[in-house]
Each structure stands twice: as C-alpha cells, then as structure tokens.
Amino acid sequence: MANLTPRLTLTGTAAQFGSAVNLSVDDLLVVETPFSGVSRISIGTSEQNISSDLTTSQAAHTFVYLKNTDSTNIITISTGGSNAFATLNPGEFMFFPLKGTVGLKAQANNAACILEYAYFTRT
Secondary structure, three states: OEEEOOEEEEEEOHHHHOOOEEEEEEOOEEEEEEEEEEEEEEEOOOOEEOOOOOOOOOOOOEEEEEEEOOOOOOEEEEEOOOOEEEEEOOOOEEEEEEOOOOOEEEEEOOOOEEEEEEEEEEO
C-alpha cells in the first residue's frame, strides 16, 4: 500500500470572474497494485484501450491521470463500452476515479498523438 496526495488549486481575479476564485482541495488516497507510474502511449484515430489494466475486466476502482501532450489534436476519452465522456484539448489534463469494470479507451480526432497517463488502484 502507498499514499497518494492529489491537490487541486483554482484561482482567478474578481476582474476575470466577477468575484475572486480561490479554491484549494487536498485528499489522501491509499492505493495498491496494480498501478502505473507516469507513462505515455500513442493514440490513433481508432478507439483503443489505454492500458490492459484499465479494461472492463478490471474489477477494482482506480484513480486515473490523463494528459493530452499534443499541440494540435484533441483526444476523446470513453468507457470500455465506447461511451464518450470527456474531451482533452491540446495540453489539457484530468484526474478522476474510474469505477471498476467500466474500462477506459481513447481516440485522437485527426492524427496520432501522445497521451500521458498514470493509474492507481484504490485499496
């Protein structure tokens, strides 16, 4: 088992949003194997699994980090059942809990691009 500390910070001025935004949230997650440190995969224009550990056969819940490292292409993120639920524009990232047996796939919109990812299994 290991501890993982995610932190989210959102800031903005009153001039930008009508009132100042200053939000910071931390959590302590206890995780175990299987997990993946930061890795990269080439995502093509056909939907594909991100990792063999993140398919519909994986019963454990996982925490997933994804980042589109491409400068021009969009990556669509879908469940293992091909239900799209997120779009990562160039340079965007996300961190979220993935329910067990749901699976995770990705697809580039125009040309192959690199998706950075990591995942950690909830204990």
